[in-house]
Amino acid sequence: MSKIRKVTLSFSLMTASLGLLAQDRPAGNADKKYLAEITALKEQVIVKKAFQTIVDLDPQTLSDHLLLTEIPAPPYKEMVRAKKYAEMLKAAGADTVWIDNVGNVIARRKGKGGGKKTVVLEGHLDTVFPEGTDVTVKHRGDTLYAPGIADDTRALAVVLTVLKAMEKHSIETEADVLFIGTVGEEGQGDLRGVKNLFSNKGPGKIDTYIAVDGWRREHITHRALGSHRYRVTFKGPGGHSSGAFGLGNPHNALGRAIHYWSVAADSFSRVPGARVTYNVGVIGGGTSVNSIPFESWMEVDMRSENPERVAGIDKLLQDAVQRALAEENKMKRAGADLTVDVKLIGDRPPGALDPSLPLIQRAIAAIQLGGDTASLRVGSTNSNIPISKNIPAITIGTGGQGGNAHALDEWWMNDKGYLGVQEALLILLAEAGIAK
Missing domain, CATH: 3.30.70.360 (Alpha-Beta Plaits)
Known part of the structure; x- marks a missing residue:
């Protein structure tokens, strides 16, 4: 019998019998003001065209998703995936793309407002799985299995497709938009990527932060679990x-x-x-x-x-x-x-934002118009940092269905996954503003 020198324990000395999902709070209907705003935005011809493009791009979105999933991105070793993602963002039409001092991939799309406001749409590059993990995607019927395929590689594909749709229809925004793939969201990464974004080494002042993480479209994380x-x-x-x-x-x-x-x-x-x-x-x-x-x-x-x-x-x-x-x-x-x-x-760091905040109300409205009921959540995500600084921030889902996050048999299924991309675009445009 081999000597066991390291024992991994899973005894959860948890304090409450309720899981994280039990901390969800029904959001109810969006404020009428924001519901009307999002409805009007969704009815704009250019937005309708972008929505259709997202549907048309669904096979390419899935192809991007699979390509990125099969590029390992273990903790502190995300650079290979980062370089590929930077290439993809550049090819999609971003004005400038760079990899910062900690490894974040940042693509800037300039707005017409002279840099007065900056909005971020972000997914994280890293997975929890150690170097050497087999990340080959396995197809079993309509379900895809691979470590990291749902958390959070799907988000990278969502962010990329939102940029592609905006570029195809030349949708100009008032605010600058940063499309970002961050490092260090998982485990001992300790949010080092997003911490760097809000440091003096970051890309500048960020006014709104929209993270994409997890697959449930109805979830809006607005409270930061410290x-x-x-x-x-x-x-x-x-x-x-x-x-x-x-x-x-x-x-x-x-x-x-x-x-x-x-x-x-x-x-x-x-x-x-x-x-x-x-x-x-x-x-x-x-x-x-x-x-x-x-x-x-x-x-x-x-x-x-x-x-x-x-x-x-x-x-x-x-x-x-x-x-x-x-x-x-x-x-x-x-x-x-x-x-x-x-x-x-x-x-x-922990923190919480008031649900009446325009960003949160716009997200609730977008989900409501998509036919679902939003739930407000607490979570430990990249949004922790901006939330703790009282900067408008949420974490939203990618869409589709998924499960077994952080397990070797993690899975994702493309069940109308385009809906999550459309909602991400809608929330982003509501915050960034379509230029007149």
Whole structure:
């Protein structure tokens, strides 16, 4: 039997019995003002033509989707896909296309308003899957299977087709529009791509941010689920399990830390307030069954849309770690004290936008006119950054049907997928304004 040196845990020390979908809130009907605005926009001849072009381009959209899916884009290694996507955006007609200092692909389409307003339409380039994962698309009937095919490669194809439709009909906007493929949305990428967009190294002031992520057209994410993620590593001298018996054991300290945190966090989570979750996702360390480990580590995640709740459960982790360290050092019989390193590996800020915001009302109206009922959601997406800065931002779905995100058998089906592209175009034009 092979020695297992790394154990992935999926025990979700979750605080509530409700899943994320249970946090959806029915949006109701859009405000009459915005429903009338979106209706009028949708009835414009040039928009109708663009809608038909999106339908006509559906086979090409799918071809782009499959091509990009089969270009691996593991965490921190998105450049091959980025270069291809930059070529595709340039070929689609963007005024300028570049790859920024962290790897984001940015295509600017200038508006007629002199740069006074900038609107972003974005999908993320990266997937959660490690280097070496087979990303070949498998066709099973009308369903497509491949790692990353729904999250978020379909969004890249949506963004590209919106640009193509605007170019074909020479739809000019008042605002500048940035069509973007971002890096670092998943996992330990820690939103580094979108963080860079809003830094002094970004493309300039962004006034509206529309992210495309997930497949459900009726979903509008307008509340940002904040999170802290840590890698906690206990370290000691290590040694033979018998010959060096009595040394401090990092595994013992890690076990205590997990126990103390889970017990305290469970109580904290039951106090009325915004939902908060906590999870030990990965643990590792040790060399053999008859060796005292020289290190023991875990990676943990905690989330809430309330920053005070995130801070509260974070403090419980810090306290649990220090208590565990002190107890193991007190119990050891020989050798140097254990040490601990607590490294922040993820910091996604929370926030929320008022549903009465024009961007959100326009999205609700677009979904309503498409024959669906919108739901308002909380999520952890690229929109976290602009939402936390109180910049109008939402995350919308691509359309079609999908499932098993982040699994090797992730799938997507082109069930009227063009509808998601049309809604993305409609929301974008409502925010950017069609030039007179």
